[in-house]
Amino acid sequence: MYCKKVIIKDDDVDARDQRDPSICLKWLTNLTLEKDIKVTYGVIVGNETFCDNMELVDYLNSLDKTHFEIATHGYTHEHFKGMPYDEQYSRIENATKTIENYLHVRSYTFITPGSNDDANTSKVCEALGYHSFSSGRAYPNDNIVDFKIDACLEYNWSQSPPEHCSFNSLKNNFDDFYNSTDEYYVICMHHNTFWYENKTTLNQTRVNNFEDFIDYVKTKNVEFMTIEDAYEWEVDKDRIIHNQTKNSYIIDFGRCEYNHTVKFTSPENYQGKKIVVLDATTNNVIGKYDANYFEFTGVKGHRYEINVEKESEINDNLQYWVIVAGVVVMLGIVGIYYKRQKKIDR
């Protein structure tokens, strides 16, 4: 089935001030497992205060990495815009090394604190081997995939904790994405906005609102991914093989590890004709299309042949209907004959 991707990016998992693992972080972790979704955690290492908060270190180390990705979210949540290249480099390098030392993972995703970055930030990330980037704005970089934010759960940061978008505004935003041709949706959130100002109890209204939204998204045909998963899926597109014979287009997903959406625009000689998509791996016709543009799902491992429907198939169909119509006419004549016989018999 055609499948869109949803990424939840949760920022400010914070080693400073003994704030995390907070009840909010534990709630989000449990929710992720319970709903069988995935989350990318943006971690602030904070002047190597990781060693002062071994509870957080142990907590992050215990997470099931098939559901949770650890991403770098700055060293001390600094704003990078305008900072000299060398300073950006040393801060991001320190953050990367600290995560490696304490969490035993190499992070390949950089999430800019406050979306406050410039062209140097993505250059530094590239130099440090990062391959994914997430920010509110984007600086083009051929070697880093940019996962731009589509929706933010919180707004009005002058309040503490900031307000949350309503279920309806989140739903409308998601519906717009779902009805578009976009393939993935990045929602940004901050777990530590789910408690009251006293920081001891969860705000149940907010919890319910967010859980309702997740349940709504899950009713749609979507797949939850971490940013790292989404990167792998993006790279997997390069494994698709395209070929052309005299009459067919061939798209081969034999080397792919993910399914992909095929967006087919008819060449000129196909236009106005009925187009047949054959799954050559199973030998099943998976669709016939009248439109000059259509989409279908390419399943990993499968090969597809796209052709204009053959004249003979149409003729075969026509012959079939002639026979069917003939049989119906004959039955009708027989019926009338019997009715007349009955009348005569009486």
Ligand SMILES: [Zn+2]
């Ligand atoms: Zn942040």
